[in-house]
Amino acid sequence: xxxxxxxxxxxxxxxxxxxxxxxxxxxxxxxxxxxxxxxxxxxxxxxxxxxxxxxxxxxxxxxxxxxxxx
Numbered sequence: 001x002x003x004x005x006x007x008x009x010x011x012x013x014x015x016x017x018x019x020x021x022x023x024x025x026x027x028x029x030x031x032x033x034x035x036x037x038x039x040x041x042x043x044x045x046x047x048x049x050x051x052x053x054x055x056x057x058x059x060x061x062x063x064x065x066x067x068x069x070x
Contacts, residue, residue: 002038005017005021007020012046017047017050018054021050021051021054024036025054036056037059038056039062
């Protein structure tokens with residue numbers, strides 16, 4: 001289980017996130033895990049691009065509604 005993946009701004013676009021993700025997938029494979037899922041915010045375009053470059057693809061759509069008291 002990986003709760004969060006964060007790369008400091010000064011290290012972004014240098015492959016750190018991709019490397020951490022690849023190592024995690026590799027370790028899961030060693031453990032016999034056959035499928036890895038993740039969640040990321042729809043607004044996190046850079047993160048979604050990075051995960052896609054690691055082989056992830058959209059699989060489900062989560063929807064929400066915010067209910068506010070007036």
